Amino acid sequence: MADLSVEICGVRLKNPVIAASGTFGFGREYNLLYDISVLGGISTKGMTLEPRLGNPVPRIAEGSSVILNAVGLQNPGVDYFIKNDLKFLMTKGVTVIANVAGKTLEEYGEICARLDGLVHMIELNISCPNVHAGGMAFGIKPESIEEVTRISKKSLSLTPLIVKLSPNVESIPANARAAERGGADCISLINTITGMAIDLEKRKPIIANNTGGVSGAGIKPIALRMVYEAAHAVRIPVIGLGGITSGTDALEFMAAGARAVQVGTANFTNANAMPNIISEMNSWLDAHGIKDVNQIVDTLKLN
Amino acid sequence: MKDLLSEVKSNERIAENIYMITLTLPEDAGAMHGGQFANLSTGNGQHLLRRPLGICKVDGSDISLCYQVKGGGTRYLSTVPAGAKLQVLLPLGNWFDLEEYKSVAVIGGGVGIFPLIRTVAENAPQKDFYCYMGFRNKNAVCLLNELSGCKKLTVTTDDGSYGAKGNAVEAYLREADNIPAEAIIACGPPIMLSVLKRELSQKGFKIPCFVSLEERMGCGMGACLVCVCRLEDGSNARVCRDGPVFSIQDVKL
Numbered sequence: 001m002a003d004l005s006v007e008i009c010g011v012r013l014k015n016p017v018i019a020a021s022g023t024f025g026f027g028r029e030y031n032l033l034y035d036i037s038v039l040g041g042i043s044t045k046g047m048t049l050e051p052r053l054g055n056p057v058p059r060i061a062e063g064s065s066v067i068l069n070a071v072g073l074q075n076p077g078v079d080y081f082i083k084n085d086l087k088f089l090m091t092k093g094v095t096v097i098a099n100v101a102g103k104t105l106e107e108y109g110e111i112c113a114r115l116d117g118l119v120h121m122i123e124l125n126i127s128c129p130n131v132h133a134g135g136m137a138f139g140i141k142p143e144s145i146e147e148v149t150r151i152s153k154k155s156l157s158l159t160p161l162i163v164k165l166s167p168n169v170e171s172i173p174a175n176a177r178a179a180e181r182g183g184a185d186c187i188s189l190i191n192t193i194t195g196m197a198i199d200l201e202k203r204k205p206i207i208a209n210n211t212g213g214v215s216g217a218g219i220k221p222i223a224l225r226m227v228y229e230a231a232h233a234v235r236i237p238v239i240g241l242g243g244i245t246s247g248t249d250a251l252e253f254m255a256a257g258a259r260a261v262q263v264g265t266a267n268f269t270n271a272n273a274m275p276n277i278i279s280e281m282n283s284w285l286d287a288h289g290i291k292d293v294n295q296i297v298d299t300l301k302l303n
Numbered sequence: 304m305k306d307l308l309s310e311v312k313s314n315e316r317i318a319e320n321i322y323m324i325t326l327t328l329p330e331d332a333g334a335m336h337g338g339q340f341a342n343l344s345t346g347n348g349q350h351l352l353r354r355p356l357g358i359c360k361v362d363g364s365d366i367s368l369c370y371q372v373k374g375g376g377t378r379y380l381s382t383v384p385a386g387a388k389l390q391v392l393l394p395l396g397n398w399f400d401l402e403e404y405k406s407v408a409v410i411g412g413g414v415g416i417f418p419l420i421r422t423v424a425e426n427a428p429q430k431d432f433y434c435y436m437g438f439r440n441k442n443a444v445c446l447l448n449e450l451s452g453c454k455k456l457t458v459t460t461d462d463g464s465y466g467a468k469g470n471a472v473e474a475y476l477r478e479a480d481n482i483p484a485e486a487i488i489a490c491g492p493p494i495m496l497s498v499l500k501r502e503l504s505q506k507g508f509k510i511p512c513f514v515s516l517e518e519r520m521g522c523g524m525g526a527c528l529v530c531v532c533r534l535e536d537g538s539n540a541r542v543c544r545d546g547p548v549f550s551i552q553d554v555k556l
């Protein structure tokens with residue numbers, strides 16, 4: 001049994017495997033299948049200040065080894081979460097990461113303020129349409145990433161801040177550094193890659209929103225490259241995600257520089273994906289005589 | 304709810320583009336009622352989503368699910384041989400709860416008949432079922448022998464090539480005033496359910512009607528909020544977990 005525990009900006013996780021936002025709700029449903037306290041952490045469904053109904057259906061489609069989704073941040077609002085789901089999650093002995101989004105800079109500040117001290121970490125979702133900056137997403141340009149990070153960080157005195165980076169950008173290193181300059185304690189990447197799936201007979205996109213975020217095993221090489229780039233551009237810790245399906249996938253991300261990982265789409269393919277990944281990581285480390293998972297981090301040797 | 308590695312007992316074509324797959328479960332997964340569904344892996348790693356399929360038959364540790372070959376995933380599934388192992392998450396969702404009713408009208412269209420077959424099988428002969436099953440044409444007709452427990456069975460096809468010409472809703476409406484049904488259960492394409500709702504609404508919803516909905520799903524257990532439907536009160540409900548069975552009056556169709 002290797003030691004799987006990791007520490008990220010002062011928060012101890014019993015293992016590096018975190019449920020990715022949007023695939024795991026607030027943990028209640030998967031807890032009916034297995035005890036979610038075996039997980040390192042849970043990043044909640046993305047929350048906003050007010051409840052949102054999200055996009056019309058269909059919200060999901062499939063490609064080869066990938067899926068696309070466009071749920072559109074359906075959520076009950078942060079106050080509902082604090083009142084109804086927070087206690088359940090916090091008593092599970094799992095690191096609770098509140099994933100949050102806003103329409104304006106002020107909303108990011110406000111939602112962070114409401115959650116400060118209530119959860120273990122906060123993760124900023126900055127790939128949402130941004131009215132404030134003329135329809136651009138906050139997460140595209142380094143300037144707006146730095147600004148939204150700074151405003152969010154200013155609202156927080158107790159809870160560390162993770163900024164989740166979008167892959168649909170010009171430069172991952174530039175955006176990672178922008179988050180760091182803005183005061184991020186950690187970055188996570190990658191969010192989904194914008195894509196489209198088409199029903200040829202109907203000559204229409206399958207997803208009602210026309211485009212959706214591509215995720216799943218097929219995007220892993222893209223995610224690995226970007227995680228490597230980010231981890232070598234900043235000093236703050238990096239959480240890697242994108243197509244992780246197995247224990248060795250997770251360890252590849254850690255070798256590329258990630259201190260922890262998130263698992264999303266694999267939960268749909270296999271409801272027990274995360275407990276399996278944790279045990280596979282253990283077996284691989286044991287088989288290689290490695291006693292501490294942290295020894296894998298940033299061990300990649302370029303050709 | 305359990306995620307089990309099941310063995311394919313058989314996987315056969317039962318009508319044009321329609322297959323029935325029978326899985327042997329390695330352990331008891333609890334009671335499985337008509338309306339509930341299973342989220343089945345295709346067995347091919349490039350299909351990351353499971354296919355949500357209504358439970359059609361239960362026989363000891365064997366369960367049968369039916370599916371229409373529509374895209375690459377179901378096409379692959381139709382080639383999976385007996386003896387293969389497939390991961391299946393079940394039972395999921397709610398079901399047609401008919402405890403309060405003695406006599407029930409059943410309206411099914413196309414692949415919507417499968418969950419209704421399970422409902423009839425688990426409740427007949429204690430309850431009287433008046434079934435109206437509609438198909439596109441005679442090549443699509445299947446599993447009528449599974450409905451032998453019905454008090455009355457009416458089959459329709461769109462082109463009249465089998466049974467009466469027309470659809471199942473029309474067939475029901477023609478007889479609605481002459482059968483003693485205390486409730487209606489229905490499953491079928493969205494257009495069928497929406498016509499049914501309009502017609503029942505015009506009659507003032509004299510008896511309760513429950514419909515089972517279909518939607519593209521992610522997790523299948525209520526976590527990912529992919530498969531929602533809109534309720535009349537303006538809120539969203541999860542088809543996989545709050546449904547798939549809803550009162551027709553509660554759901555926007």
